[in-house]
Amino acid sequence: MARLERHAPANKAALADYVRALRVAALVTDKTGSYVMANPVASRLTGYSADELRLMSVWDLALPAKERETDVLWRNFVQAGTQRGTMKLKTKKGAVVSARYVAKSRLLPGLHISLLRRAK
Numbered sequence: 031m032a033r034l035e036r037h038a039p040a041n042k043a044a045l046a047d048y049v050r051a052l053r054v055a056a057l058v059t060d061k062t063g064s065y066v067m068a069n070p071v072a073s074r075l076t077g078y079s080a081d082e083l084r085l086m087s088v089w090d091l092a093l094p095a096k097e098r099e100t101d102v103l104w105r106n107f108v109q110a111g112t113q114r115g116t117m118k119l120k121t122k123k124g125a126v127v128s129a130r131y132v133a134k135s136r137l138l139p140g141l142h143i144s145l146l147r148r149a150k
Contacts, residue, residue, distance in 0.1 A: 053071065055074075055129070060140055067084070077122030090120075093120055107133055110135075131146045
């Protein structure tokens with residue numbers, strides 16, 4: 031995360047290039063938690079295309095029983111500026127995937143990024 035902060039993209043176009051080039055799943059959200067950008071690795075992890083993900087929010091990938099926890103995690107993340115941990119995601123096929131993540135809020139004004147990797 032420190033590397034990301036030191037080399038933060040200067041604008042949304044640079045961020046899109048950066049996200050596409052990452053070898054880990056990357057999801058960019060706006061201030062409401064809606065996905066605005068996703069790379070191919072995120073599509074493979076979730077089973078959703080980048081276009082489908084852009085129609086979704088963080089709550090759409092959360093397990094139904096974890097929606098309240100997701101609300102708390104989201105609020106804490108936005109306030110703290112960073113967050114890391116392990117979460118379970120609901121894939122397009124309904125499977126549950128465990129993923130380790132690190133996230134940075136306000137990477138660019140109004141945009142937050144989460145980098146995810148399948149947990150072993």
